[in-house]
Amino acid sequence: MNEILPNISIDNAIFGFANGELKILLIKRDKQPEFDRWSLPGGYVYCNENMDDASRRLLQELTGMSNLFLSRVDVFGDTDRYPDRRVISVLYCALVKPEQFELLAGAHAKKVKWFKVKGIKKLPFDHNEMIDTALSWLRDEIWRKPVLINLLPEKFPLNQMHDLFQTFLHETIDNRNFRKKVISQELVERLNEKTKGGKQRPAYLYRLKRK
Amino acid sequence: MNEILPNISIDNAIFGFANGELKILLIKRDKQPEFDRWSLPGGYVYCNENMDDASRRLLQELTGMSNLFLSRVDVFGDTDRYPDRRVISVLYCALVKPEQFELLAGAHAKKVKWFKVKGIKKLPFDHNEMIDTALSWLRDEIWRKPVLINLLPEKFPLNQMHDLFQTFLHETIDNRNFRKKVISQELVERLNEKTKGGKQRPAYLYRLKRK
DNA sequence: ATTATTTACGTACTTTGTACGCAAAGTATA
DNA sequence: TATACTTTGCGTACAAAGTACGTAAATAAT
Numbered sequence: 001m002n003e004i005l006p007n008i009s010i011d012n013a014i015f016g017f018a019n020g021e022l023k024i025l026l027i028k029r030d031k032q033p034e035f036d037r038w039s040l041p042g043g044y045v046y047c048n049e050n051m052d053d054a055s056r057r058l059l060q061e062l063t064g065m066s067n068l069f070l071s072r073v074d075v076f077g078d079t080d081r082y083p084d085r086r087v088i089s090v091l092y093c094a095l096v097k098p099e100q101f102e103l104l105a106g107a108h109a110k111k112v113k114w115f116k117v118k119g120i121k122k123l124p125f126d127h128n129e130m131i132d133t134a135l136s137w138l139r140d141e142i143w144r145k146p147v148l149i150n151l152l153p154e155k156f157p158l159n160q161m162h163d164l165f166q167t168f169l170h171e172t173i174d175n176r177n178f179r180k181k182v183i184s185q186e187l188v189e190r191l192n193e194k195t196k197g198g199k200q201r202p203a204y205l206y207r208l209k210r211k
Numbered sequence: 212m213n214e215i216l217p218n219i220s221i222d223n224a225i226f227g228f229a230n231g232e233l234k235i236l237l238i239k240r241d242k243q244p245e246f247d248r249w250s251l252p253g254g255y256v257y258c259n260e261n262m263d264d265a266s267r268r269l270l271q272e273l274t275g276m277s278n279l280f281l282s283r284v285d286v287f288g289d290t291d292r293y294p295d296r297r298v299i300s301v302l303y304c305a306l307v308k309p310e311q312f313e314l315l316a317g318a319h320a321k322k323v324k325w326f327k328v329k330g331i332k333k334l335p336f337d338h339n340e341m342i343d344t345a346l347s348w349l350r351d352e353i354w355r356k357p358v359l360i361n362l363l364p365e366k367f368p369l370n371q372m373h374d375l376f377q378t379f380l381h382e383t384i385d386n387r388n389f390r391k392k393v394i395s396q397e398l399v400e401r402l403n404e405k406t407k408g409g410k411q412r413p414a415y416l417y418r419l420k421r422k
Numbered sequence: 423a424t425t426a427t428t429t430a431c432g433t434a435c436t437t438t439g440t441a442c443g444c445a446a447a448g449t450a451t452a
Numbered sequence: 453t454a455t456a457c458t459t460t461g462c463g464t465a466c467a468a469a470g471t472a473c474g475t476a477a478a479t480a481a482t
Contacts, residue, residue: 007216008299047297051288075286075301077262086258088219088301090286159459177440179461184438200459201448370429388471390430395469411428412478425482430475437470443463451456 004044009082009089010055011042011127013073013134014065015117016098017151020167022117023098024131027062027109033083034124040131041109042089055092063112064104068094069149073137081126093134095168096150139169143185146208157195157203161188215255220293220300221266222253222338224284224345225276226328227309228362231378233328234309235342238273238320244294245335251342252320253300266303274323275315279305280360284348292337304345306379307361350380354396357419368406368414372399 016023026038041062045054051072060066070092077088103112117135122128141147142165151164162178182188189209194202227234237249252273256265262283271277281303288299314323328346333339352358353376362375373389393399400420405413 005218005297007218045288048290050290051286051299072286075262075283077256077301079259079261086216088262090288090299157460174441176442176461176463181439198459199449200457201446201461203460368429385472387430387432387473392470409428409479411426411480412430414429423482425480427478427480429478431477433472433474435470435472437468439466439468441464441466443465445460445462447458447460449456449458452454 003047005047006044006085007087008045009042009087010045010051010058011040011076011089011091011130012055012059012070013040013091013093013131014059014063014068015093015095015135015138016114017095017164017168018098022168023114024117024120025063025065025103026113026115026123027105028111028113029124030108030110036110037124038113038115039124040127041112043108051090052092055090058107061107062105062109063101064106065096065101068096069146070094071137071141071145071147073134076126076130078126089130091130091134093138094150095138095147100150142168143181143187146187146210149208149210152208155191155193155205155207158182158188158206159203161206214258216258217255217296218298219256220253220298221256221262221269222251222287222300222302222341223266223270223281224251224302224304224342225270225274225279226304226306226346226349227325228306228375228379229309233379234325235328235331236274236276236314237324237326237334238316239322239324240335241319241321247321248335249324249326250335251338252323254319262301263303266301269318272318273316273320274312275317276307276312279307280357281305282348282352282356282358284345287337287341289337300341302341302345304349305361306349306358311361353379354392354398357398357421360419360421363419366402366404366416366418369393369399369417370414372417 014025016025025041027041029035029037029039041059043058045051055070073091073093075088075090079086098114105112138147148164152161158179162175166173186209188206191205191207193205195205196202225236227236236252238252240246240248240250252270254269256262266281284302284304286299286301290297309325316323349358359375363372369390373386377384397420399417402416402418404416406416407413
């Protein structure tokens with residue numbers, strides 16, 4: 001049976017990153033409460049569905065996105081976080097390239113759209129707090145887990161990863177020290193291939209290690 | 212109204228620590244499922260009750276313990292983790308001195324008892340996994356948060372804290388370096404008091420900083 | 423006083439992290 | 453072909469954090 005659990009929800013904080021700009025994916029709600037307002041894509045969990053699966057399914061239904069690397073971040077359970085009844089919500093997040101996904105509003109979403117995170121307005125429920133939590137979680141985990149996996153191709157030269165870190169963290173990192181760090185911490189592994197057709201000296205390709 | 216949420220539970224992993232021995236507090240269940248078996252003290256959340264409050268209340272009802280420093284650790288949400296129906300559980304943990312609490316089985320607990328963590332038997336549900344998760348969370352956070360707060364008196368000399376770290380982490384830590392570390396990381400603050408009536412030189416008293 | 427014990431400060435060394443130099447391997451230009 | 457130019461990737465020097473350990477100060481016991 002595919003019944004819904006009425007008191008448990010999932011919310012997804014999907015960050016889009018391109019040209020140094022950080023965006024967050026919101027949907028325009030097609031149901032009460034907060035009908036017609038922009039909010040994080042989320043919803044309820046089926047009785048026979050794991051949390052991770054629910055997160056993926058909801059995202060697919062609401063926005064058309066699939067195949068992301070999602071991470072569980074935290075639980076939000078304040079009694080007053082949802083107006084109609086008691087709902088606790090598990091927050092997932094991911095970091096992607098907006099241009100790699102075609103958005104398609106479905107289910108209870110009238111529209112889907114990327115919004116700049118900087119200067120974002122007040123969202124329904126505790127969604128602003130969720131965005132803050134997810135973002136600081138990402139900035140924390142970037143050196144430990146492959147959270148950039150959706151932003152990088154399967155194989156990439158280290159400079160591409162370097163650029164990504166710099167723009168995402170808004171700070172300049174010495175290229176040579178960056179290499180040493182990601183290699184010594186075993187975040188990446190070198191392949192026996194090099195870039196070709198580049199402008200100058202070919203670079204070794206690397207791959208993120210999922211530990 | 213004090214209705215219960217049927218799909219959300221709390222579980223508490225309460226570790227007792229004395230003489231270098233690590234124990235875990237279990238209750239003998241007084242209801243189905245898993246009637247009569249030893250398990251983590253946990254239960255359901257009221258509709259109008261925050262997660263943190265529920266954790267504290269349940270612990271009080273089941274074991275008589277109150278006034279602990281509890282931390283939220285993780286959520287467990289596998290579809291098959293509970294036999295009767297779908298229940299996701301939020302795990303809390305704490306570290307205490309067993310002798311400071313008088314245990315009193317109540318509510319749906321027939322008995323309450325400390326068990327050695329080492330060599331613990333198979334528990335119902337995913338409670339063994341919870342214990343592992345909580346323990347590694349504690350070992351991780353011990354340098355960052357005041358997780359030892361229940362094990363130390365309000366004011367204590369640094370050596371007492373040093374002993375605690377050593378026995379809890381099963382490793383010897385150089386006393387002089389230990390002091391430097393906890394002081395420089397601002398885990399503790401020095402008071403203008405000293406121990407008196409000790410065997411030798413009086414020591415300054417310190418207090419854990421809650422940041 | 424002397425000795426024993428615990429506290430608390432300090433110093434030398436090792437590891438990790440940061441700043442920066444420069445040669446190697448390509449492309450573009452003469 | 454030679455020369456300049458760009459990007460890669462190794463290496464070295466200095467700084468900060470972490471570890472090993474020496475020893476004097478403060479008290480109790482003798």
